[in-house]
Amino acid sequence: MSDGSAVPLNSQVIFIYLTLLCVAVLLITWSRASIPTGSKNPPGPHGWPIIGNILNLSLKGSWNSLTAFRKIYGDLVFFHGLGNNILVLNSLDTMNDLLDKRGQLYSDRPFFTMASELMGADQTMIFKSYCEEWREQRKIVRGALSPSSVKKYHPMLKDFAVHMCGDIIERPLDFCSSVRLTAGKIVIGFTYGIRIESAEDEYITDEEEVTERVGRAAVPGTYLCDFVPMMKYLPEWVPFRKEARAVRELAERCASRPFETVLRNMSQGIATTSLVKDILTTGKTESKHLNGVKWAAGSLYAAGTETTYASVLTFIMAMALHPKQQQLAHDEIDRVVGPGRLPQFEDRENLPYLNAIIKETARWHPVVPLSVARRTLADDWYKGFHIPKGTIIVPNLWAVAFSENVRYDPQAFIPERFLDEGSLEINPATWQFGFGRRICPGKALAEESVFILIAHLIWTFSFAVDESEGLAPEFTEDLVSYPKPFKCLISPRSERHHAGVQDALAGDDNWFLS
Numbered sequence: 001m002s003d004g005s006a007v008p009l010n011s012q013v014i015f016i017y018l019t020l021l022c023v024a025v026l027l028i029t030w031s032r033a034s035i036p037t038g039s040k041n042p043p044g045p046h047g048w049p050i051i052g053n054i055l056n057l058s059l060k061g062s063w064n065s066l067t068a069f070r071k072i073y074g075d076l077v078f079f080h081g082l083g084n085n086i087l088v089l090n091s092l093d094t095m096n097d098l099l100d101k102r103g104q105l106y107s108d109r110p111f112f113t114m115a116s117e118l119m120g121a122d123q124t125m126i127f128k129s130y131c132e133e134w135r136e137q138r139k140i141v142r143g144a145l146s147p148s149s150v151k152k153y154h155p156m157l158k159d160f161a162v163h164m165c166g167d168i169i170e171r172p173l174d175f176c177s178s179v180r181l182t183a184g185k186i187v188i189g190f191t192y193g194i195r196i197e198s199a200e201d202e203y204i205t206d207e208e209e210v211t212e213r214v215g216r217a218a219v220p221g222t223y224l225c226d227f228v229p230m231m232k233y234l235p236e237w238v239p240f241r242k243e244a245r246a247v248r249e250l251a252e253r254c255a256s257r258p259f260e261t262v263l264r265n266m267s268q269g270i271a272t273t274s275l276v277k278d279i280l281t282t283g284k285t286e287s288k289h290l291n292g293v294k295w296a297a298g299s300l301y302a303a304g305t306e307t308t309y310a311s312v313l314t315f316i317m318a319m320a321l322h323p324k325q326q327q328l329a330h331d332e333i334d335r336v337v338g339p340g341r342l343p344q345f346e347d348r349e350n351l352p353y354l355n356a357i358i359k360e361t362a363r364w365h366p367v368v369p370l371s372v373a374r375r376t377l378a379d380d381w382y383k384g385f386h387i388p389k390g391t392i393i394v395p396n397l398w399a400v401a402f403s404e405n406v407r408y409d410p411q412a413f414i415p416e417r418f419l420d421e422g423s424l425e426i427n428p429a430t431w432q433f434g435f436g437r438r439i440c441p442g443k444a445l446a447e448e449s450v451f452i453l454i455a456h457l458i459w460t461f462s463f464a465v466d467e468s469e470g471l472a473p474e475f476t477e478d479l480v481s482y483p484k485p486f487k488c489l490i491s492p493r494s495e496r497h498h499a500g501v502q503d504a505l506a507g508d509d510n511w512f513l514s
């Protein structure tokens with residue numbers, strides 16, 4: 001008899017204990033979630049037990065809604081739940097205060113089990129934690145990416161700008177692909193001195209594939225193992241482990257193949273100017289250091305290509321949508337450069353309206369709207385709020401671009417805001433590349449590339465909306481945001497402009513072979 005009752009009694013006791021435990025956990029979590037906003041962590045939307053308010057934070061394309069939270073909660077918006085804390089920074093002051101002035105605490109990156117560890121993206125600078133290897137990679141590229149070093153590549157950048165215009169003249173409907181290929185050519189040409197001829201080139205196809213697959217894995221929620229890291233010990237035949245291995249091998253090939261080509265060319269004395277050649281000629285070359293150079297160089301394609309592409313494509317869309325501003329840019333370039341020659345880097349200081357358009361393009365649709373997230377290395381206190389160790393920090397650059405504390409309508413495309421001395425507008429160059437110790441190391445190359453590509457485009461072409469199709473701006477919602485494929489009428493401004501590009505192509509002195 002006793003046997004029969006003992007089992008159910010034990011189950012009941014366990015059930016009661018478990019119920020009490022759950023109630024206790026719920027009460028504790030509920031009481032934490034109900035702390036009046038502002039008394040401890042920074043304020044944020046109301047939370048629920050266990051899940052907190054983390055589900056109020058949609059992950060894709062959330063820059064607009066996060067900016068709207070500023071009106072309710074101010075410059076700091078805190079989300080928590082399921083063991084995570086996320087702090088959104090909604091003003092330039094908070095970004096400068098925390099990411100720059102308190103750089104020793106705010107320069108780490110979030111960790112992704114799938115992308116960083118299993119796919120091996122943590123070998124690249126952008127995914128690396130704030131560690132000695134990261135410092136070494138930054139040091140390696142610092143000199144080679146400095147504004148004065150980038151000047152050496154002016155002939156290459158001009159060459160690519162002319163080729164891009166030539167491609168668009170031939171295939172105006174494929175302008176997106178032409179710009180994309182040009183952005184890839186710039187980064188590979190600059191990094192390795194390798195000339196890419198077509199979008200089918202393996203250097204490009206491999207890099208594009210890795211960028212796409214790692215990019216997808218770095219969106220939290222794509223792979224369950226990011227929430228349950230123990231899953232990384234599952235056997236190799238499990239689909240996500242297979243995917244991780246395939247991407248890891250591809251990434252290794254992307255970093256190694258062009259790097260070895262430079263080493264080979266250097267040993268034969270035929271290597272052209274490149275970042276890798278520069279570093280190896282001027283720096284230490286023991287094998288430990290070689291691996292650092294390989295991965296520092298291998299970090300640049302993913303970080304540099306999509307961002308350059310996004311900037312130029314957004315410019316094309318903005319021009320098609322804003323014919324008056326386009327006309328003013330045409331008038332200016334006709335006055336300063338004229339139809340008899342192509343634009344040069346030296347023209348830049350005499351093209352204030354074009355420079356204002358470039359700034360306005362970066363403001364109108366920031367290329368990396370939520371910058372690249374950081375993670376705090378220790379507990380911190382700011383403006384009376386506690387920011388726990390391990391909090392993911394999201395610098396909402398969109399909120400800076402769409403600050404309402406300005407004279408001109410933030411929603412409108414108005415380059416003049418950057419010409420007006422009384423305007424309170426802040427130059428995007430001070431925020432679009434990030435902050436402090438992790439500020440974009442490719443800033444100088446990006447600024448020079450974007451200027452020369454845009455100057456060539458505006459010199460050569462007119463851009464117009466195809467009235468039969470219309471043009472409603474739509475942008476991708478990933479880390480780097482750019483216009484979704486769109487139709488737009490692009491045509492050479494005149495026979496002379498057409499001929500100018502053809503002549504430059506015919507007299508092409510092929511920078512890579514010189």
Ligand code: HEM
Nearest residue numbers: 125126300303304307367371372433434435438440442446
């Ligand atoms: C318009 C073009 C570009 C924009 C808007 C841009 C923007 C950014 C931003 C916002 C960050 C994050 C910085 C932070 O955490 O505070 C970043 C990081 C980075 N960028 Fe750029 N970037 C551009 C072009 C480039 C180019 C051309 C290269 C290289 C060829 C490059 C290489 C990198 C690298 C390696 C990092 C990671 C730095 C680190 O984590 O230490 N970027 N970029």
